[in-house]
Amino acid sequence: MEGGQIVVAISQLALAFSFATASDPNHLQDFCGAINDAHNSVFVNGRSCNDPKLAEAEDYLFSGLNMPEKTSHQLGSKVTPVIVEQIPGLNTPGISLARIDFAPNGLNPPHTHPRATEILVVLEGTLYVGFVTSDLDNHHISKVLNPADVFIFPIGLIHFQFNIGNTNAVAFAGLSSQNPGVITIPNAVFRSKPPINPDVLAKAFLLDNSVVTDVQSRF
Structure with a gap:
């Protein structure tokens, strides 16, 4: 491979790597065992984290x-x-x-x-x-x-x-x-709380209202 081709290939790999890593950011720390006690934890990535010094094998099992x-x-x-x-x-x-x-x-x-x-x-x-x-x-x-x-x-x-x-x-x-x-699609459609108006489901699924209410009752 000529020197110019090597430079182009390396540039393409670097560009591809930059795109790949851009969509998958690094973790903020190496591990973060979730804990429900907010008074003795650090809040990271949407959940409270246990102090790493207190981590136990059972937290990972x-x-x-x-x-x-x-x-x-x-x-x-x-x-x-x-x-x-x-x-x-x-x-x-x-x-x-x-x-x-x-x-x-x-x-x-x-x-x-x-x-x-x-x-x-x-x-x-x-x-x-x-x-x-x-x-x-x-x-x-x-x-x-x-x-x-x-x-x-x-x-x-x-x-x-x-x-x-x-x-x-x-x-x-x-x-x-x-x-x-x-x-779960059937549950979301027919067992939502409060229930979706049968008129909406009847029109969406091309069904009679009686069929919709019967299916809702089964859920």
Whole structure:
């Protein structure tokens, strides 16, 4: 490679690196275990931080993801989150985790994570998964996943997971936020408090008001 080409290549890498780092600022400190006692803490990044000298191993530990959760309710799925509420040490690193158990025909219904991209890996079973894009066509991207398959759900987009197999299924999800948030679409629409006026939902979903009120009553 000629000297001029080397200079250009280095310049391009430096420019790309500057763009990459500009969107992902450094943490304000190396770790910041969350604490609820505001009188003995420092307020950083939206939560109170425990004094680093008082940090303990338990602040960075969560046990039990090896145990299956009950999936006997109507949807046939159960999400076990491991976010900053479960592990105080997750405060500021910008990551979290969840285990999702599915009964046969179990569904993790359409939902969004407003603050996180999700990466899902299937451990057991067969899942039909998908998300809907935010463009005007609302393109539906879906795939059938088997054990060891990995799928990405981009931040903020509506997505779902459905067990199409005859056995239980298990998946683990990594999320790019300590507190990704979740908006479950059916709950948000039909179980909001106070409820959305049925006239609004009837017009939006092209339904009769009686159908809307019946669905609201079921939630």
